[in-house]
Amino acid sequence: MKTPTVFSLVREQSAFMTAIMSLLTFLSVLALGIALSIGTGVMRWNTQWELYATVQVTDSENTQAIKNILSSNTDKIESLTEISTEQMYNLMSPWISGDSVLKKFLPQMWEVQFKTKSDLESIGEQLSKHARVLTHSDALHSSTSAGWKMILMSAFILFLTLGTIGICISYIARNTAILHRRELEILNQIGASDDFIAHQMQIIVGKISLMSAGIGFIVALPVLLAILSTAHSARVGLLAMLGLSGLGWFCLLTLPFIIAVFSIWITRRTTIKILQAA
Numbered sequence: 001m002k003t004p005t006v007f008s009l010v011r012e013q014s015a016f017m018t019a020i021m022s023l024l025t026f027l028s029v030l031a032l033g034i035a036l037s038i039g040t041g042v043m044r045w046n047t048q049w050e051l052y053a054t055v056q057v058t059d060s061e062n063t064q065a066i067k068n069i070l071s072s073n074t075d076k077i078e079s080l081t082e083i084s085t086e087q088m089y090n091l092m093s094p095w096i097s098g099d100s101v102l103k104k105f106l107p108q109m110w111e112v113q114f115k116t117k118s119d120l121e122s123i124g125e126q127l128s129k130h131a132r133v134l135t136h137s138d139a140l141h142s143s144t145s146a147g148w149k150m151i152l153m154s155a156f157i158l159f160l161t162l163g164t165i166g167i168c169i170s171y172i173a174r175n176t177a178i179l180h181r182r183e184l185e186i187l188n189q190i191g192a193s194d195d196f197i198a199h200q201m202q203i204i205v206g207k208i209s210l211m212s213a214g215i216g217f218i219v220a221l222p223v224l225l226a227i228l229s230t231a232h233s234a235r236v237g238l239l240a241m242l243g244l245s246g247l248g249w250f251c252l253l254t255l256p257f258i259i260a261v262f263s264i265w266i267t268r269r270t271t272i273k274i275l276q277a278a
Contacts (some may be wrong), residue, residue, distance in 0.1 A: 025215070078115050
């Protein structure tokens with residue numbers, strides 16, 4: 001036989017709690033999803049470019065030395081591309097004017113992809129004696145740094161949202177205890193334990209939290225997918241790398257349940273404190 005609950009929320013109170021919990025869950029899922037997507041993008045970005053380097057020779061007398069070093073280490077090089085003067089001039093054409101005056105001052109350049117990071121470091125040290133070696137990971141450090149800052153901002157928003165959930169649940173539990181003060185007095189007189197009363201409160205909050213968590217997650221999912229789709233369509237730098245791994249999706253799926261469990265725990269703590277203070 002189903003045991004009836006001792007307490008119940010009025011319709012307006014239940015609707016308010018469902019709405020606010022759904023909104024906060026929506027914001028939590030969105031913040032976590034964005035943080036995980038950016039984190040995945042940063043890792044993919046680093047993995048993609050950490051084996052690339054650009055070699056710039058400004059003194060033509062060092063050109064042969066660079067060619068000798070590169071040719072003697074072909075077993076450690078995945079790909080080697082020499083960038084012609086015409087290609088560099090075309091790349092720089094939006095910022096320069098005139099015909100061939102600046103062409104004679106453009107350096108000779110090679111783009112090198114190494115097989116391992118240790119190969120990049122060892123050969124890069126040899127090349128740096130005769131030319132300027134610029135690793136792509138160092139050149140793109142500002143983009144990576146911006147990505148990590150965005151992750152911290154998303155994590156901070158998630159932390160604030162979870163804190164807001166705790167405050168709202170605590171307030172609702174206190175408000176419910178005030179509304180049912182007579183029932184609490186009767187239960188105390190007949191010898192009901194604090195655990196029993198807290199459990200009754202947890203049943204109410206648990207049902208609403210689970211339903212709200214589901215609503216918030218369902219609404220947040222298409223919004224998050226739309227954000228990722230927009231980022232991919234840009235096809236520019238770090239934005240194109242954003243995405244969610246299998247672990248990321250698992251974290252997103254478990255977040256609503258974590259929020260529901262957190263809400264139930266807050267309800268118990270608040271109720272026990274109220275009963276002990278009474």
